[in-house]
Amino acid sequence: MAIKLAIVGFGGVGQSLTQILQDREEMLRSEYGVEVIIVAVSDLMKGSVYDSTGLDIDTLFQCLQNQGTVDAYPDQDTVVKGWTSLETITNSNADVIVEATFTDVHTGEPAISHCLTAFKNRKSVITTNKGPVALAYRELADVAVQNQQFFGIEGTVMSGTPALRLPLETLSGNEIKEITGILNGTTNYMLCKMEKGLSYEEALKNAQNNGYAEADPTNDVEGYDARYKAVILANYVMGISLTPDEVECTGITGLTREDITKAGKDEETWRLITRIQRKNEEVTATVKPERISKSSPLASVQGAANAVIYDCDLAGPIMLTGAGAGLKETGFSLLIDLIHYRKQQALQKL
Ligand SMILES: NC(=O)C1=CN([C@@H]2O[C@H](COP(=O)(O)OP(=O)(O)OC[C@H]3O[C@@H](n4cnc5c(N)ncnc54)[C@H](OP(=O)(O)O)[C@@H]3O)[C@@H](O)[C@H]2O)C=CC1
Numbered sequence: 299m300a301i302k303l304a305i306v307g308f309g310g311v312g313q314s315l316t317q318i319l320q321d322r323e324e325m326l327r328s329e330y331g332v333e334v335i336i337v338a339v340s341d342l343m344k345g346s347v348y349d350s351t352g353l354d355i356d357t358l359f360q361c362l363q364n365q366g367t368v369d370a371y372p373d374q375d376t377v378v379k380g381w382t383s384l385e386t387i388t389n390s391n392a393d394v395i396v397e398a399t400f401t402d403v404h405t406g407e408p409a410i411s412h413c414l415t416a417f418k419n420r421k422s423v424i425t426t427n428k429g430p431v432a433l434a435y436r437e438l439a440d441v442a443v444q445n446q447q448f449f450g451i452e453g454t455v456m457s458g459t460p461a462l463r464l465p466l467e468t469l470s471g472n473e474i475k476e477i478t479g480i481l482n483g484t485t486n487y488m489l490c491k492m493e494k495g496l497s498y499e500e501a502l503k504n505a506q507n508n509g510y511a512e513a514d515p516t517n518d519v520e521g522y523d524a525r526y527k528a529v530i531l532a533n534y535v536m537g538i539s540l541t542p543d544e545v546e547c548t549g550i551t552g553l554t555r556e557d558i559t560k561a562g563k564d565e566e567t568w569r570l571i572t573r574i575q576r577k578n579e580e581v582t583a584t585v586k587p588e589r590i591s592k593s594s595p596l597a598s599v600q601g602a603a604n605a606v607i608y609d610c611d612l613a614g615p616i617m618l619t620g621a622g623a624g625l626k627e628t629g630f631s632l633l634i635d636l637i638h639y640r641k642q643q644a645l646q647k648l
């Protein structure tokens with residue numbers, strides 16, 4: 299049976315997933331037994347459209363391209379327009395809600411309410427939104443389990459790079475005592491570009507144009523986005539109960555071009571580094587710019603790529619590197635969650 303999807307937040311990531319599902323339709327069906335129909339999209343400014351029998355993707359994209367909204371989607375008996383995101387989640391016949399609205403680093407809303415409403419209405423959620431996961435993961439996961447629903451969060455850390463499934467599945471059996479990484483694509487991109495002579499403003503503009511930055515890029519440059527990812531890794535991977543205000547956080551706004559040039563002359567480079575350490579019962583977590591040797595593994599991480607090193611007690615340090623941001627890559631993170639949703643269904647766990 300086809301999976302019915304409602305996409306809440308139809309920005310860069312929501313549209314990227316839609317495009318991937320259209321491009322890979324045949325491959326998903328034949329290789330993974332995954333058939334998907336998108337029954338709804340709901341967005342703050344781009345409007346909202348629902349068709350219980352499935353939306354036509356080409357028409358949807360045409361409306362968006364020509365009018366900037368989905369309002370011109372053809373009217374039919376099965377089509378409803380103008381639902382809010384909560385109405386879409388509650389009233390639609392979707393099996394899975396894709397939560398791809400902006401990350402609010404203060405309240406996690408409206409995404410927390412979107413997830414809770416979905417689970418309580420017996421719908422699963424896949425999301426790239428860091429707010430609900432950093433601020434309310436335990437509560438949301440419990441409600442998901444109570445309602446026998448799936449909660450996929452792979453894209454919340456390092457976009458389409460499997461920074462969450464890798465340690466939990468492939469590295470299980472180890473104790474992970476320390477995690478070190480570069481966890482924000484925008485700032486890594488900016489630091490690399492500034493090293494090549496671009497100004498801070500030019501580098502940020504490029505990162506925004508490429509779809510890497512948050513809706514409010516203060517969250518990237520001040521380190522708040524990386525702080526959220528530190529909280530997700532601590533709670534979800536290390537089993538530590540860490541909150542955002544327990545992570546000491548400094549962004550890259552204090553770094554000057556002179557600082558960057560000076561480091562280059564000493565064969566060093568600046569990176570925004572996240573560290574989470576557990577020693578005995580004590581946990582320390584920091585996000586801050588660090589000057590590191592150009593020969594160190596983290597210095598080789600270029601552009602919007604990220605990296606994370608899991609310090610495992612049995613397997614030793616294991617470094618994973620790949621995209622930290624990007625629309626196609628983040629769209630992929632939702633696809634992999636969707637494939638896992640189907641696998642859970644097949645195991646009759648949902
Ligand atoms: N881009 C990336 O590389 C990555 C992004 N993420 C996360 O994925 C999420 C989506 O990112 P991205 O697509 O780049 O961001 P965008 O800003 O492009 O898209 C977010 C969309 O959500 C819409 N929106 C905001 N509030 C609501 C609401 N209450 N109901 C419905 N829609 C709403 C916005 O509407 P409008 O603009 O029309 O007002 C916008 O279209 C974010 O949480 C981000 O942090 C995670 C990993 C990587």
Ligand SMILES: N[C@@H](CC=O)C(=O)O
Nearest residue numbers: 482483484511512623
């Ligand atoms: N703005 C974020 C997007 C992914 O989480 C980043 O630059 O890393």
